[in-house]
Amino acid sequence: MGRIQNARVLFNSVPESYPVPGETTVYDPSQTIDIEAEPLNGGFLLKTLVLSIDPYLRNRMQKPEEKPNLPPFQIGAPLEGIGIGVVLRSESAGVEPDFTVHQEYAVYPELVGGMQILQKLPELPLTVYVNAAGIPGLTAYAGWKEYSEAKPGEIAFVTSGAGAVGTIVIQLAKQAGMKVIASAGSEEKVKFMESIGADVAFNYKTNDTRAVLEKEGPIDVFWDNVGGDVVDAAIEFAAVGGRLLECGSISGYNAGHLGVKNFSIIGSKPLHVHGILVLPLLPKYLAEFCTTIPPKLASGEIKYAEDISRGLDKVGDRILAVQKGTSKAKAVVVVAEEA
Amino acid sequence: MGRIQNARVLFNSVPESYPVPGETTVYDPSQTIDIEAEPLNGGFLLKTLVLSIDPYLRNRMQKPEEKPNLPPFQIGAPLEGIGIGVVLRSESAGVEPDFTVHQEYAVYPELVGGMQILQKLPELPLTVYVNAAGIPGLTAYAGWKEYSEAKPGEIAFVTSGAGAVGTIVIQLAKQAGMKVIASAGSEEKVKFMESIGADVAFNYKTNDTRAVLEKEGPIDVFWDNVGGDVVDAAIEFAAVGGRLLECGSISGYNAGHLGVKNFSIIGSKPLHVHGILVLPLLPKYLAEFCTTIPPKLASGEIKYAEDISRGLDKVGDRILAVQKGTSKAKAVVVVAEEA
Numbered sequence: 071m072g073r074i075q076n077a078r079v080l081f082n083s084v085p086e087s088y089p090v091p092g093e094t095t096v097y098d099p100s101q102t103i104d105i106e107a108e109p110l111n112g113g114f115l116l117k118t119l120v121l122s123i124d125p126y127l128r129n130r131m132q133k134p135e136e137k138p139n140l141p142p143f144q145i146g147a148p149l150e151g152i153g154i155g156v157v158l159r160s161e162s163a164g165v166e167p168d169f170t171v172h173q174e175y176a177v178y179p180e181l182v183g184g185m186q187i188l189q190k191l192p193e194l195p196l197t198v199y200v201n202a203a204g205i206p207g208l209t210a211y212a213g214w215k216e217y218s219e220a221k222p223g224e225i226a227f228v229t230s231g232a233g234a235v236g237t238i239v240i241q242l243a244k245q246a247g248m249k250v251i252a253s254a255g256s257e258e259k260v261k262f263m264e265s266i267g268a269d270v271a272f273n274y275k276t277n278d279t280r281a282v283l284e285k286e287g288p289i290d291v292f293w294d295n296v297g298g299d300v301v302d303a304a305i306e307f308a309a310v311g312g313r314l315l316e317c318g319s320i321s322g323y324n325a326g327h328l329g330v331k332n333f334s335i336i337g338s339k340p341l342h343v344h345g346i347l348v349l350p351l352l353p354k355y356l357a358e359f360c361t362t363i364p365p366k367l368a369s370g371e372i373k374y375a376e377d378i379s380r381g382l383d384k385v386g387d388r389i390l391a392v393q394k395g396t397s398k399a400k401a402v403v404v405v406a407e408e409a
Numbered sequence: 410m411g412r413i414q415n416a417r418v419l420f421n422s423v424p425e426s427y428p429v430p431g432e433t434t435v436y437d438p439s440q441t442i443d444i445e446a447e448p449l450n451g452g453f454l455l456k457t458l459v460l461s462i463d464p465y466l467r468n469r470m471q472k473p474e475e476k477p478n479l480p481p482f483q484i485g486a487p488l489e490g491i492g493i494g495v496v497l498r499s500e501s502a503g504v505e506p507d508f509t510v511h512q513e514y515a516v517y518p519e520l521v522g523g524m525q526i527l528q529k530l531p532e533l534p535l536t537v538y539v540n541a542a543g544i545p546g547l548t549a550y551a552g553w554k555e556y557s558e559a560k561p562g563e564i565a566f567v568t569s570g571a572g573a574v575g576t577i578v579i580q581l582a583k584q585a586g587m588k589v590i591a592s593a594g595s596e597e598k599v600k601f602m603e604s605i606g607a608d609v610a611f612n613y614k615t616n617d618t619r620a621v622l623e624k625e626g627p628i629d630v631f632w633d634n635v636g637g638d639v640v641d642a643a644i645e646f647a648a649v650g651g652r653l654l655e656c657g658s659i660s661g662y663n664a665g666h667l668g669v670k671n672f673s674i675i676g677s678k679p680l681h682v683h684g685i686l687v688l689p690l691l692p693k694y695l696a697e698f699c700t701t702i703p704p705k706l707a708s709g710e711i712k713y714a715e716d717i718s719r720g721l722d723k724v725g726d727r728i729l730a731v732q733k734g735t736s737k738a739k740a741v742v743v744v745a746e747e748a
Binding site for chain 2: 129139294297301311316317318319327328329330331332333334335336337338339340341342343344345346347350
């Protein structure tokens with residue numbers, strides 16, 4: 071077979087604001103690999119199939135002195151993120167990791183960085199395992215179960231309701247017997263949120279969020295993927311004893327930390343705010359999630375959406391689209407069809 | 410006996426900033442009462458003994474259109490708050506309510522507004538029942554038990570550590586085996602906080618709070634009675650999984666709502682924030698508190714401090730002192746010695 075292309079997406083510079091393709095990240099097809107002869111040194115050779123393009127990737131594009139909460143990407147090295155690959159050759163164990171670097175082929179010495187063998191339902195496509203059947207779905211499931219204290223008849227408000235996490239949260243809230251308000255940034259996304267059960271879906275770009283919440287609230291559970299002013303609005307129209315589940319602040323990833331103006335209402339109303347990170351919740355919810363959610367995705371009882379691009383060279387564009395909110399649904403890059 | 414003075418403290422005007430004695434509140438000694446002949450109409454006549462001067466009173470000095478979280482005081486009517494009185498005459502039941510209006514004598518038709526008969530330990534003075542053995546102590550106890558998730562070896566940070574609530578929180582944190590950092594606004598208060606067990610007590614007016622927290626943290630449990638910039642500092646130096654218990658925002662009571670600049674860190678670290686109001690926690694903790702804390706106050710195992718003034722005419726001054734932080738400890742006005 072000889073040497074073939076082994077393209078990479080390199081981190082090139084820390085962005086001032088949005089990550090610019092070709093500047094922040096560079097697609098580099100210059101390297102080659104002989105996949106039959108590449109030395110493994112006791113490890114294994116992985117071929118990347120699917121990459122998950124997530125909002126948090128922007129958090130890793132920082133200078134070390136900015137004290138990011140995740141390890142910053144190294145300038146000149148490939149990006150890293152959540153993905154799925156297939157093991158081509160191995161001197162250790164046959165594995166399909168869910169974590170990979172943004173290049174077509176790579177040798178790993180062992181299972182590293184949370185890699186694990188994927189237990190896949192044959193009815194589901196691989197891409198759903200970086201979406202509703204993967205980390206975003208698990209984040210929604212574990213965070214909701216642990217912190218929502220959802221009760222039938224209560225009212226939920228979900229931002230980025232057409233995103234990978236929000237899509238699952240809307241459906242969990244409906245299953246819990248709640249009225250669900252959901253926001254997103256396009257009419258297409260509003261229609262999708264309605265199709266998965268949102269009672270009140272609105273485009274935050276063309277509607278006044280406060281007017282919607284005043285009419286449809288008060289909010290018992292607020293699941294937020296956005297941050298910023300919408301948090302002030304949710305605090306203002308929260309019910310006494312309301313729970314705010316903060317799962318992301320994408321509106322601030324490109325503009326520094328986001329504040330709220332009326333934090334003191336949390337003490338006086340009172341409210342309860344929970345930061346949602348999936349890692350500490352894994353021991354409690356991983357097994358339950360795996361037996362509960364993927365079968366419902368396979369049967370169609372729980373719905374999901376994806377916005378698939380093909381080719382590693384699309385990564386930079388898709389990262390920017392996710393940050394700008396122009397991805398139509400959960401963004402996935404298919405690097406290669408299954409080997 | 411005939412008619413005697415029945416002075417009142419009236420709410421006179423909504424303050425722009427701090428509540429000015431003689432302007433915001435007016436001491437009015439013009440009314441009289443015949444305590445032997447005042448018609449009861451089936452109710453009872455209460456003589457006020459002790460009034461609690463609390464930070465939250467400022468929250469009731471607002472215009473109805475500002476949508477305060479507590480019912481606003483009526484212009485021209487006496488202030489209301491937490492207090493203790495003795496029943497002089499009754500056509501209903503003998504009661505010592507813990508809730509009274511700010512006047513020397515008043516007739517009530519029945520037990521209203523949370524009034525209850527006080528179960529008092531003979532060793533404790535009456536004043537401690539609006540302090541460590543009353544609502545402030547109960548707030549600290551119930552909030553701490555419900556939300557701190559305190560673990561031995563963890564680090565707590567308490568603001569207003571010499572106040573009625575903070576005093577109890579420091580001691581509960583020490584009992585839980587934690588290292589306790591505590592702040593207040595005078596050297597006298599720093600010495601008091603050290604005397605009740607704080608490991609690191611500091612004057613926030615003469616020390617850099619961030620420098621203290623960077624050196625002594627990270628903070629696992631933050632109990633806050635102050636609000637504002639210290640919350641930003643606590644979020645910055647919070648441990649992963651840290652709990653922020655928001656019990657008051659006195660720094661903002663005279664300046665509108667208080668924000669935080671780095672709210673988005675709550676989602677990414679992650680942190681958990683709980684507003685602390687005692688009312689919803691009463692069913693779970695009231696009985697436990699009553700059997701646990703007052704005996705320890707009587708034995709000296711738990712310590713408390715009070716700053717007592719005598720005479721209803723001192724109320725306006727003391728309300729201002731509490732807002733400005735110049736009260737030396739929990740502020741109490743003794744209106745009359747026990748009848």
